[in-house]
Amino acid sequence: MRTLLFLTLSLFPSASIFAEQATTASDIQQMAERFLQTWADKQQQLNRRIEYQIGNVDRRLKLAPCEGEPELSFVSDPLRTPSPSILISCAGERPWRMYATASVEIYGSAIVAARPLTRGERLTSAALTTSEVQLNASRRGTLTDMQTIQGMMIRRPVKTGTVLTPDLLEAPDAIERGDHVIIVARSGSFSVSSRGKALGNASIGEQVLVENLRSARTLKATVVAPGRVEIPMQ
Known part of the structure; x- marks a missing residue:
C-alpha cells in the first residue's frame, strides 16, 4: 500500500x-x-x-x-x-x-497661441507658435500641424501660451447669407446644376436653405465646397 x-x-x-x-x-x-x-x-x-x-x-x-x-x-x-x-x-x-x-x-511639440486670440478670429501662422508640452495632459488632444488649421476660427478667447485643442477651433463659413451658389442635384454619377442664393450661413458639411433662382423654390442643401451645395435628385 x-x-x-x-x-x-x-x-x-x-x-x-x-x-x-x-x-x-x-x-x-x-x-x-x-x-x-x-x-x-x-x-x-x-x-x-x-x-x-x-x-x-x-x-x-x-x-x-x-x-x-x-x-x-x-x-x-x-x-x-x-x-x-x-x-x-x-x-x-x-x-x-x-x-x-x-x-x-x-512630451512633444504642439501648437500654442503666440498671443491672445479673440473669439471668431481666423488663425494665421503669425498668431501661432510651437512649444514642448505634455501631449496627454488633456483628453481633448493637441494639434501639431500648422497647415491643417490655417484659416480656422477660434470658438472662444484664449490667452498667450494656451495649448490649442480641436474643440477650440471651428471651420469658417463656406457660404454666407446672400451669396450666389451653384446648386447640384445629384443621383449617382448623374447631376444637374442650377444657380441659387444662400438664405443663411453654413460651413462645409452643414445644411443651409437656398433659393433656386430659376424656380424660386426654397431647398435644403448640404454645403460641399465654398459657393457649392448639393441636394439629392428627386
Missing part, C-alpha cells in the same frame, strides 16, 4: 515546483516594463519624450505559467490619458488575463 501511495503522489509536481513555474508579480512587472520601453522607443522616433512608471502589482499574485509569448496592449489611448491601463493576456491550456496600471507622460 505504501508503494502505491508513493507512486500516486509522484505523478503530481510538488507545490514548490508550481511556485517556481508560476507567473509572479515580478514577471508581470517586467512584461509591462518591456512593453512600455518598446513603445517609448517608437515614440522617440516621432520626436516625443516619454516618462513612465508601472503601478504596483500585488506581490501575492500567482498565475499559471505562460506557455507562449504573452500579448500586451493598451486598453486606453496613452495619447489621451496619463494613466493608461495595459492588458496582459496569455493563451494556452490555462489562459489568464490581467491588467497593469501605468503612469505615462508624453
Whole structure:
C-alpha cells in the first residue's frame, strides 16, 4: 500500500515546483516594463519624450505559467490619458488575463497661441507658435500641424501660451447669407446644376436653405465646397 501511495503522489509536481513555474508579480512587472520601453522607443522616433512608471502589482499574485509569448496592449489611448491601463493576456491550456496600471507622460511639440486670440478670429501662422508640452495632459488632444488649421476660427478667447485643442477651433463659413451658389442635384454619377442664393450661413458639411433662382423654390442643401451645395435628385 505504501508503494502505491508513493507512486500516486509522484505523478503530481510538488507545490514548490508550481511556485517556481508560476507567473509572479515580478514577471508581470517586467512584461509591462518591456512593453512600455518598446513603445517609448517608437515614440522617440516621432520626436516625443516619454516618462513612465508601472503601478504596483500585488506581490501575492500567482498565475499559471505562460506557455507562449504573452500579448500586451493598451486598453486606453496613452495619447489621451496619463494613466493608461495595459492588458496582459496569455493563451494556452490555462489562459489568464490581467491588467497593469501605468503612469505615462508624453512630451512633444504642439501648437500654442503666440498671443491672445479673440473669439471668431481666423488663425494665421503669425498668431501661432510651437512649444514642448505634455501631449496627454488633456483628453481633448493637441494639434501639431500648422497647415491643417490655417484659416480656422477660434470658438472662444484664449490667452498667450494656451495649448490649442480641436474643440477650440471651428471651420469658417463656406457660404454666407446672400451669396450666389451653384446648386447640384445629384443621383449617382448623374447631376444637374442650377444657380441659387444662400438664405443663411453654413460651413462645409452643414445644411443651409437656398433659393433656386430659376424656380424660386426654397431647398435644403448640404454645403460641399465654398459657393457649392448639393441636394439629392428627386
